[in-house]
Amino acid sequence: MKKPFENVVAEHGPMVLRVCRAVVGFDDADDAWSETFISAMKAYPALPDDANIEAWLVTIAHRKAIDIIRVQKRIAIPVDEVPDRPSSIGVPGSTDHEVWDYVKFLPEKQRQAVAYHFLGGLPYGEIAETLGGTTAAARRAAADGIKSLRKTFAGQDSKGASQ
């Protein structure tokens, strides 16, 4: 049986926010999250009882993120450095935080594949449906993203990859 929408927000809200932060960046993530959940709440009554809620939310988040990325590209403020931000996502300077920072420098497709698979928990088949293209391509994009993260990460911190 489908739960009240409050339960959906409580159970999946944090996961969706992590996905949004990875795909559109920290500053625009709140907007992406808010638009995702208002849109999901509108559509919720029509969602089939047996639907995979996580996949459904990540798909909506993906569409909202694309709109935001489009606007970001139009505005096109060059970012040379990682800006300072509140430490609500972890201890500043911690290893976790650093990996996180590198995600946003990945190409769009890789960033999406990494976020939807490793943060959203979506199987590659579903990611392929969301992004378009084949399952193999989605898997490759995520693998390339991870490979590139590992390289950057290891380059920045020699202990990194072995921690």
Next chain:
Amino acid sequence: MNTDTDGELEISDLLANTALPSAETMERLHRRLEESAQQAGILDIAYTTMDTPVGTLLLAATEKGLVRVAYENEDLDKVLDTLGTKISRRILKAPKRLDTAAFEIDEYFERKRKTFDLTLDLSLSSGFRQLVQKHLPQIGYGMTESYKQVAAIVGNPKAVRAVGSACATNPLPIVVPCHRVLRTDGTLGGYIGGLAAKTALLNMEAAV
């Protein structure tokens, strides 16, 4: 195992464990969702909980009005599930819509209020039950009626048992005062919030 796989596992573990949003962030986003859902007209049911001398109460309102008051012993998750099935699953914990109701209930328990001035949504009951529930607010503060008297007043003297079930299924206890209905011999009968709560309400009202 090749090194590629090793690297992937470690990085993905780091990603999976990284950056869980803080509780404050989630609360802030939740408040923003409450507001925009209200503005968009899709907040079908808003609810909140409040502490009272008879325990935690859940208050829920549609856009039409207060639709449900529930006692903790009814299992509040189950109450919300039922609201979802019967009315809409577009439910959020959004206390703002319940401000007036919560305020009046507080006043009632502080003995500063004898009647409630709230818009009610009676859509959870129908027919004879709703007829009975509409009569109940006419039983004054500190007064009681018997199930039999209520049956006679609503025009169906034989329906004593049906009055009992109308009281037992009252979706708006306290605000719709089913606690003021007793057996003919003066014993309590039943109560949705438990007999201790019924006694507490009657004693409080009688003490004024």
